[in-house]
Amino acid sequence: MSNAGVLVTGAAGFIGRSLVTALAAEPSAQPVIAFDRRDVPLHERLPGVTYIAGDIRDPALAEHMQMYRPRCVVHLASVVAAGGDERQDYEIDVEGTENVLRACLAAGVAHLVVTSSGAAYGYHADNPVPLRESDALRGNEDFAYARHKRLVEELLARWRMQHPELKQTVFRPCTVLGPGTNNQITAMFQRPLVLGLTGTATPFSLVADSDVVAALIRAACGGPAGLFNLAGDGTLSLVQIADKLGKPYLAIPPWLLKGALWLLNRLGVTRLGPQHVKFIQYRPVLDNAQLKGGFGYVPQFDADAVFERYRKAKQA
Numbered sequence: 001m002s003n004a005g006v007l008v009t010g011a012a013g014f015i016g017r018s019l020v021t022a023l024a025a026e027p028s029a030q031p032v033i034a035f036d037r038r039d040v041p042l043h044e045r046l047p048g049v050t051y052i053a054g055d056i057r058d059p060a061l062a063e064h065m066q067m068y069r070p071r072c073v074v075h076l077a078s079v080v081a082a083g084g085d086e087r088q089d090y091e092i093d094v095e096g097t098e099n100v101l102r103a104c105l106a107a108g109v110a111h112l113v114v115t116s117s118g119a120a121y122g123y124h125a126d127n128p129v130p131l132r133e134s135d136a137l138r139g140n141e142d143f144a145y146a147r148h149k150r151l152v153e154e155l156l157a158r159w160r161m162q163h164p165e166l167k168q169t170v171f172r173p174c175t176v177l178g179p180g181t182n183n184q185i186t187a188m189f190q191r192p193l194v195l196g197l198t199g200t201a202t203p204f205s206l207v208a209d210s211d212v213v214a215a216l217i218r219a220a221c222g223g224p225a226g227l228f229n230l231a232g233d234g235t236l237s238l239v240q241i242a243d244k245l246g247k248p249y250l251a252i253p254p255w256l257l258k259g260a261l262w263l264l265n266r267l268g269v270t271r272l273g274p275q276h277v278k279f280i281q282y283r284p285v286l287d288n289a290q291l292k293g294g295f296g297y298v299p300q301f302d303a304d305a306v307f308e309r310y311r312k313a314k315q316a
Helices: 014-024 060-068 086-107 144-162 184-189 209-220 238-245 254-266 274-281 289-295 303-315
Strands: 006-009 032-036 049-053 072-075 111-115 167-173 175-177 194-197 206-208 226-230 249-252
Touching (some): 006 060, 060 086, 072 209, 111 209, 175 303, 194 238, 206 303, 209 289, 254 274
Parallel strands (some): 006 032, 032 049, 072 111, 167 226
């Protein structure tokens, strides 16, 4: 029996839920298998979708793949917000991805689609502006999220060399923003004032959640292999964001924020530390020319429109 259909890991997550819904309506994606650590309640399940509760680190993943034999696997499962257990985060991000690769190979999967991150480039003062897919992936050794994304991409690169029969499409999304987004980025926008840093405009590359889903659908349904930054046109600075929100903007010196985070971390108030200041100080700005030309997808929303869509939903 030849492989058919699409299996999605991280299917109960922010992007995963929307992707499974879209795939369920796409005839060429059938059957759809939704795989996630969380057991999706019966009243939230879609007809025609097979739901599996499981861990991407578990060897049983290979058994599920061999049972359903998907043509394509969309691998979304990863740690977005640090859980406080860096070893566990590494196991999920890096070792979990390696387990997905092994399971794909054993089940004869033809195409693997992976969401990496622009964070794989790292948060560095000397990053090219904008960053292109050919630029070095440096991550940050003291920032687990960026380090893990780099390690995952190095793993994927090795597998492309050793197993060319498994076609790979790897997306590097920038900040993903939708009407209902609620994470560490949007927390910056929800305070009474927008806090920034002196010496940097903090430009945000933004992409709409709907554009991420549309690009994933295109990839899963026969899109080309390759590495693609996933970003809308343009950027928004924190000053511009504050203006759109009608909030005051306050820029403080980086050393002051580092000191405050050091103290708050020691007091147990936050898991963030001084090393996380670079997350605001050196935002990666992503070039999307390869997404448009090489992959063939033009985002519907530029950075300004992405933020307006988010703002209107929050203020409704």
